Amino acid sequence: MGGTTSDELIEGLARAMSRAGLSPVTGLARLTGGATMESWRFEAGGDGFVLRRAPSLEFMADRPFGHGVEAAVIRAARAAGVTAPEVIVELEPDDGIGSGFVMRALPGTPDPKQILAMEEPGRLLSECAANLARIHSLKPGDVPDAVPVMDYRQAIADLRQQFEEAGGDRPIIALGLKWMEDNCLDRVEPVLIHGDYRMGNLLAEDGWLTGVLDWELAHFGDYHEDLAFGCMAVWRFARYDRPALGLGSLETYFDAYQVNGGRPLDRKRFRYWLIHRTVWWALGCLKMADQWRSGADRMLERTVISRRTSEQELDLLMLLEEDAPDEERAKPVDVPRDFIAHGEASSGELANAISEWLATIKHRLEGHDRFQLAVARNALSMIARNDQLMPQHEDLQLADAIFAGEVSLSSSGLLTKLRQRALDKLSVDVPKYPALAAARKEWTGES
Template structure:
């Protein structure tokens, strides 16, 4: 049993009574958080924790407040986990809490392959219940989001990261120009999407079982929650189903309103769809910064950092309606010429390919568990480098980004939309060629395969 065994047994004895700790297993966890599954006295539980206070730095509230919020949501009828105990300073396990373990499917691909008939209604109902929680039941530490201030913070981060991505600059300017009036604040989950819900699948009575991961919850505009799970990236290839990859927006909004949610404002919904796509684009860039700083040196961080191109394409698809029709119909320019074929000594691309082939043939077959996942991530990283070396894609243009951010250049400019489309297609073909929206954008824009 690992180092958690003794203190966790003492904690569970205190909060749940006598028993034996069995099947303790790490489920997941990045740089800041861990989740552990275990059995106690024949019942399943999950420990969510940060090993020390340092891991929680920069978060607006700690695990005690997060646990109190989850308990309030559960008591208010939301399908949130049932918390059984909160770690204290004397428990010797850092900060965190223990909750009942729910046995259901969490993998988006498996859920979306055959979603239960009730799932779209379930998703809408749980959001309506979340947004209806009485203010008096919400812990005082839960912050209220000021949208204008949050957008300014995203802009500051963009500049700190180089300020050289034209499509991110375009989105920031659009959000500044379309900032909605403040909404009556409700509790917003903040991360409500496929991957953070568990679903009973393969059953006639199946449906949403539990809503996980409440650490981004805040008070704010309900439309933020409505939009976030509808982002392209969180639909996991189900581009024909704009509501969570499960159904249509009209049906989703109608179900939300029928469950007690306030009437949906389509313009507000669109703003938050753009805003959260922008937010995640900067989140991906932040992953690369975490690797550069040494805060998280895993290969996964640099690979996710290159997924910024996915969100940039999605942003352009969301914003191109702002361009005049003549620009939307303009033919795309050609891609930059590919790098010439190698001659003489092995070039960098061939060196990278040799290492990638070695990983695939010699290392991956022998790897197990998380090591196998890390080998696959490393191979993905090398694949990105190989495609980058082949493509001759132009570097990001800081001057264009600055002009878009200032409003000096817009999508009304002849040829600019076509150039941005071509750049987005070429960048994503290097960074994430299997992203479902790439094929869709090529079909819409007439881009080459």
């Protein structure tokens, strides 16, 4: 399914749209973004539409519900007054293009940079709060039974299992999980939770909210979860200074939520869900790499998002350190000395060189290909920064120790360490170099 051609998509969409009395399908184009699902825009019957579909059927295997249930949730939210898109038709197996559904296209942009620069952000924030209050007016029975009800303790246990499956080697995430286990909340009456209510999933035009998208994580639970998720630092983008969705103050957000029928706010519960969802997204980022490795989705963006775990680790630590003793919080952090390469080009410099070349062909690409080029350059930048910040700093410290006479080849283990580094480095750089085989034979006994 992931290898579906444009012609196959057009043919499958034509079959689906004919059930809605619309044809033919023209102007099919992949939209940029989409961390989990694909989005394709097209025209039919003189109007614009968007296909939302999974990158593969395997990708849907472990999800709590399918696209049919998601479409039903969107319809229920729209009926409750939420600025949700109109679902036109769901894909069927005979359409031959996998799992998904078609919505009528809405005006506006989902680009956080553009939205956060719009005039009257306070008005937009109030609209977002009002829509969230309407979502939270929905109860079990208003949507299909397949929409799950969150068990807080089980949710923590599931995250703990994800953590162990990811290697269990992230101390900050471990701190977050332990804090959640120690501070798990009492259950409140469950209401419908969007589950992904944040910049990136909201459409806006001229400072007005025009759409609430991406309902695949909908479930029933604590309304503070939705309020907190969009306020995470990662979803405020460049407007870290505006804690509510990147648009304004928490007080304005909370007031607008309650004025429009929302429920009473509890700051303790709000903080709990900030921490919970930060841990959730950190593990979600890690999982992206496994989705790529497994072949469920080989999109380049998966690998890049997996490296964003470090963002959540920093945010999580900033949330958790509020509970640390004052004397610990007052201790300074050492800043490592910058490393400047003077020898052969490092791996990071090679990555930068490729990135610079890619920039020269950017003008030849458009649409999703242009977006993927930007993702590729981002990945190369990560390689370059990793090359600078990790192994070189260790090497720099070792060199300083050698010059200071603190270590020499008579030092226990140094020669073995240097041999191993030489083998590893050459195996990456020039694996066919003749001396490499000779060194391996002499140092390791490998023939």
